[in-house]
Amino acid sequence: MSEPLPDYRDQSPAVAARFAKIKERPVVLEIDRLGRQFPGEHGPVVALHDISFKVHRREFVCVIGPSGCGKSTLIRIIAGLDEPTSGRMLVDGKETSGPCPERGMVFQGYTLFPWLTVKKNVMFGLKMQGMDGGQADREARQWIDLVGLTRFADTYPAQLSGGMKQRTAIARALAANPRVLLMDEPFGALDAQTRAQMQSHLLEIWRNVDVTILFITHDLDEAIFLADRILVLKAHPGEVQEVIEVPVPRPRNLSQLNSPEFLATRRRLEELIHPRVDAHAHEHLPIIRLTQVGDDVE
Amino acid sequence: MSRPRWFSVRQELTPKRSRFLGVLAFMLPLALWSLFSYIPWLWHPMVKVTAPGDVDWMRAGLLINRHDFDKEVATAQLAHTHAPVGFRANPIYFPAPHAVIRSLYTAFTTAPVLKGDLWLHQSLWMSIQTIFWGFTISSVVGIPLGILCGSFIAISRLTEPFVDFVRYMPAPAFGALMVAIFGIQLEPKIAIIVIGTFFQQVLVVANTVRKVDCALIEAAQTLGSKRRQLVLRVIVPASLPDLYNDTRILLGWAWTYLIVAEVVGVSSGISFFINQQAKYRNFDNVYAAIIIIGILGLTIDQILAFVGHRLFPWKNPRPSRIRAFLGKLFGLRPASAEKPVQLLPQ
Known part of the structure; x- marks a missing residue:
């Protein structure tokens, strides 16, 4: 019998000190009573209701929640690709709306420009800001080196693997020098192995770059592995259910996946996201037995 | 392993078989034609x-x-x-293959019967000029307008209902009007081709532009692209290969309008040549002229495909047969067989 898990709120002194330090940093992104309604057949459907949170500079925040909780709507609103129906959003204390390079975005579907090489993709945002070709070229090379694609600078996206495409997309978003990097399930389309490598890689990049990350995922382990804080949403309507300060110390590595703090956090997330499985007992599928008696697999 | 089957749903053929079928596509009609031409008890009424x-x-x-x-x-x-x-x-309108092949040459050497009639090469040149100007004028206006329609819903709402309305009016119906406006030389013929192509072109281009992945536009917005940049730096380059293919297809339509355009005003060009030769019952020349149009069209299309391949290295449009042929001839690697770059271990 293994020893019982600690409480997910218990923090070691080192972790507690780290959180204290984070809270001293200025707030980069503030979401203030944000709401979003969609018109529906039977009156408006509330996708997001009264969402408020703050993200400090160089903090890594994950947003997690059951499907349909409005995670993607939330990040699209923050990126300026969707309009909120109420509430406001502040970046560095200034109210803002609409798409802007200060809020960079990495999409699940890569969205690289297929007609541009890796380097030209990374240069895109710099060119949009009016930087001249030579300087944009030099800066782009730095970002490409940072994500480890030096050899592929002149390759078209179609020739890259999924992981490399997403690294290019991260370099492209970072090159525009965003205050907040928004990531909408960026590793969702990758296979498990590539995904784990990309997570470590992302932490590595984050450690070396002055950027604040808001990361959406539905993978509990991914959220715990990456985040300082996890924002747990609930569905119908989408609301903040709990904000968890992840007690797993940094730097993170894969061996922490079985540490007591990690497992404690994971259990709490499971409670929040999959509450009381037996409540759904009536949803059992009406399965008819189609095999012979005695021919059991279990 | 068992031999691959000739007929399996959506499965690639071996290159050898695919070449064989390509040759057969032309040989089969030719063989049928030869059968009815050279075997005396087949048809021959x-x-x-x-x-x-x-x-x-x-x-x-x-x-x-x-x-x-x-x-x-x-x-x-x-x-x-x-x-x-x-x-x-066989009837005179069904010449044997050898007669038509011979007349592919003799059609160029047949002197015009009437004074003022044109030689075949002169007629062809006139047709090519008509097509070129008609299609160029239509594209210069139609493609940018189509791009604007595909990009801005307001422009689409303003333009497309009217374009749709005119599109249903057959271009030849404007023949008499165009002659009244532009006289009887090449101008009304060019106008007919413009009318026939332009309205289709606007709609086709607008539809192609609308197919640009919305996610690319959103990605560009988060990177700081404004309206003008979204159109010029994202929508246009993203749809360019498809626009190029549309243009190739529309050029084929322009050839169809050529035939009706050329009987407007003073008849001229290749269709006039065909009509004259039919009048003199030189049906082998008629076939020769039709085949020459086909060859001309296919050649232009293949040249455009070849150029397109070079223009859009990141995307292969319809593969060019000429390129494949040249590649085989000179031992070049066919583009479709190019290996993707060795992927980095993750």
């Missing part, structure tokens, strides 16, 4: 008279209905006069 016998209205070289010929032979036999002699032949 006419008789070419070699000796008229005692039938006073017949001449040597006359081509008449086999039924009528047989009746004359029967009459002659009953009357114990000399029966006419002849061999079975």
Whole structure:
């Protein structure tokens, strides 16, 4: 019998000190009573209701929640690709709306420009800001080196693997020098192995770059592995259910996946996201037995 | 491993088989044509008279209905006069392959019958000019307008209902009007091609532009692209290969409008040549001219495909057969077989 898990709120002194330090940093992104309604057949459907949170500079925040909780709507609103129906959003204390390079975005579907090489993709945002070709070229090379694609600078996206495409997309978003990097399930389309490598890689990049990350995922382990804080949403309507300060110390590595703090956090997330499985007992599928008696697999 | 099957749903053929079928696509109609031309008991509904016998209205070289010929032979036999002699032949509008192939050359050397008529090469040149100007004028206006329609819903709402309305008016219906406006030379013909192409072009281009992945536009917005940049730096380059292919297809339509355009005003060009030759019953020249149009169209299309391949290295449009052929000829690697770059271990 293994020893019982600690409480997910218990923090070691080192972790507690780290959180204290984070809270001293200025707030980069503030979401203030944000709401979003969609018109529906039977009156408006509330996708997001009264969402408020703050993200400090160089903090890594994950947003997690059951499907349909409005995670993607939330990040699209923050990126300026969707309009909120109420509430406001502040970046560095200034109210803002609409798409802007200060809020960079990495999409699940890569969205690289297929007609541009890796380097030209990374240069895109710099060119949009009016930087001249030579300087944009030099800066782009730095970002490409940072994500480890030096050899592929002149390759078209179609020739890259999924992981490399997403690294290019991260370099492209970072090159525009965003205050907040928004990531909408960026590793969702990758296979498990590539995904784990990309997570470590992302932490590595984050450690070396002055950027604040808001990361959406539905993978509990991914959220715990990456985040300082996890924002747990609930569905119908989408609301903040709990904000968890992840007690797993940094730097993170894969061996922490079985540490007591990690497992404690994971259990709490499971409670929040999959509450009381037996409540759904009536949803059992009406399965008819189609095999012979005695021919059991279990 | 078992031999691959010829017919399996959506499975690639071996290159050898695919080449073979490509050749067969032309050989099969040619073989059928040859069968009906060279085997005397297949079809051949006419008789070419070699000796008229005692039938006073017949001449040597006359081509008449086999039924009528047989009746004359029967009459002659009953009357114990000399029966006419002849061999079975096809109607004049169905020349044999060798005659048409010969006339591919002789059509160019046949002098015009009437003063003022044109040689084949002159007619062809006129047609090419008409097509070129008609299509260029249409594209210069139609493609940018189509791009704007595909990018801005307001422009689409403003333009497309009217374009849709005019699109249903057959271009030849404007023939008389165009002659009244532009006179009788090349201008009204060019105008007909513009009318026939332009309205389709706007709609086709707008539809292609609308297919640009919305996620690319959103990605560009988060990177700081403004309206003008979204159109010029994202929408246009993203849809360019498809626009190029649309243009290739529309050019084919322009050739169709050429034939009706050329009978407007003073008839001219290749279709006038065809009509004149048909009048003189030089049907082998008619076939030659039609085949030349086909060859010309296919050649231009293949050149455009070849150029397109170079223009959009990141995307292969419809593969060019000429490129594949040249590649085989000079031992170049076909583009489609290019190996993707070795992927980095993650």
